[in-house]
Amino acid sequence: MNSITLRFATVNSIFYLIYGIIYGYAAFYLRAKGFSSTETGIVFAVSSAACIVLQTLIGNFLDSHLKYSAKHIIAIFSIILTIAVVILFFIHQRYVILLCFLIIMTILLVDSSLFNAFAMEYINAGEPLDFSLCRGLGSLAYSVVTLLMGILISKTSEDIIIPSFFIVQALVFLSLILLKPAARYGTATSGDPSVTEVRTSAELLRSEPLILLLFTGILMMYLSYTAINNFHVNIIEAAGGGSRELGISTSIAAFLELPVMAAFIQLSRRFSYSSLLKFSCFFFVVKVLLMSFASSLISIYAIQSLQLLSYGLFVPASTYYINSVLSKADMAKGQTLLGIFTFGLSGLISSLLSGIMLDHYSVLDLMRVLTLLAVTGFLMICISLKRLKPQSGR
Secondary structure (H helix, E strand, O other): OOHHHHHHHHHHHHHHHHHHHHHHHHHHHHHHOOOOHHHHHHHHHHHHHHHHHHHHHHHHHHHHOOOOOHHHHHHHHHHHHHHHHHHHHHOOOHHHHHHHHHHHHHHHHHHHHHHHHHHHHHHHOOOOOOHHHHHHHHHHHHHHHHHHHHHHHHHOOHHHHHHHHHHHHHHHHHHHHHOOOOOOOOOOHHHOOOOOOOOOHHHHHHHOHHHHHHHHHHHHHHHHHHHHHHOHHHHHHHOOOOHHHHHHHHHHHHHOHHHHHHOHHHHHHHOOHHHHHHHHHHHHHHHHHHHOOOOOHHHHHHHHHHHHOOHHHHHHHHHHHHHHHOOHHHHHHHHHHHHHHHHHHHHHHHHHHHHHHHHHOOHHHHHHHHHHHHHHHHHHHHHHHHHOOOOOOO
8 A cells, every 4th residue: 555545544534433423323312312303304404405505615616726625625624523523512402412413414424525526636636546445444444433333332322422523533633634635736627727717516517417417316326325324223223223233234334345445446447437336326226125125133234235336336436437527627526516416415305305204104115215216316327327428438
């Protein structure tokens, strides 16, 4: 592992420790504090809506101001995130918990796509960064921390989440100092003096209908993934489990992301980004379809193993594919738009849909609705991938 890959993997892995501690147990924490599934869904939905706005602004800003890097935004968000958790630690009023979680979850969602954009900055600058390996190690970190947190919570209480965050957040600040931003000058069309106008995210989608179709298909497919993740505690409880089983199930899925992410560079030499992306999307459909029939903890654990071929392959495949299909002037917007349609819009829609359905119907009913949406999305993805022509030929 070269130096830049090692340093980026360290920062990325520490971020996913925080993601696992806070976001992985957000629904469990809120329910323990007396919030209903509908209220929890609203929290997820509003944070997703805020994520959409922020990612749009950030994508446009980064493509228009090449002297700034995604790292600068991540560092600023880390400070805001810490302040929000400090407030949550000292003040326990209901509205304060809601507000702090909205801020925390919004930042975590935005940071997830910012780390992808940050990695593409290095790759586009010619740095030997193995992004898929870095992301795989991040999944391993998420796997370990969700398992440990599940055990800790079962032995103590949900309040252990906050002090655990502070320990890891200190490492984030230290690791960010060691990672310098990639040189972005001249890597985008907007860096060319002859180019005076850079199109916005909305203009990009209007002028590229196949890209819009692709993102819309990904959105419909990704609704199932977001719902299963955000309300996994409901799925586990419906099968008779608790926080410990939640940690085990989440850990299984995250751990299995590592092998395929680590092998992605080798896979991409044999198969196109388009083929790998389509293959991963197919297994999103298979996973939610099988989950709609799951009735025991063993079956849920088995279905979670499909994370290897679905999300584990989707993350590097979608990131590299979007980076290859857009012009250099739109690369940052492309990554943030991917985040908008997955973490943002998907989180918004699935959170409202899931929260309301879980308060009135069963978990299995929700899974069946999500299956229909995933199948529709997969067909849209197949159509767009067949017609799009990546600029890099991949």
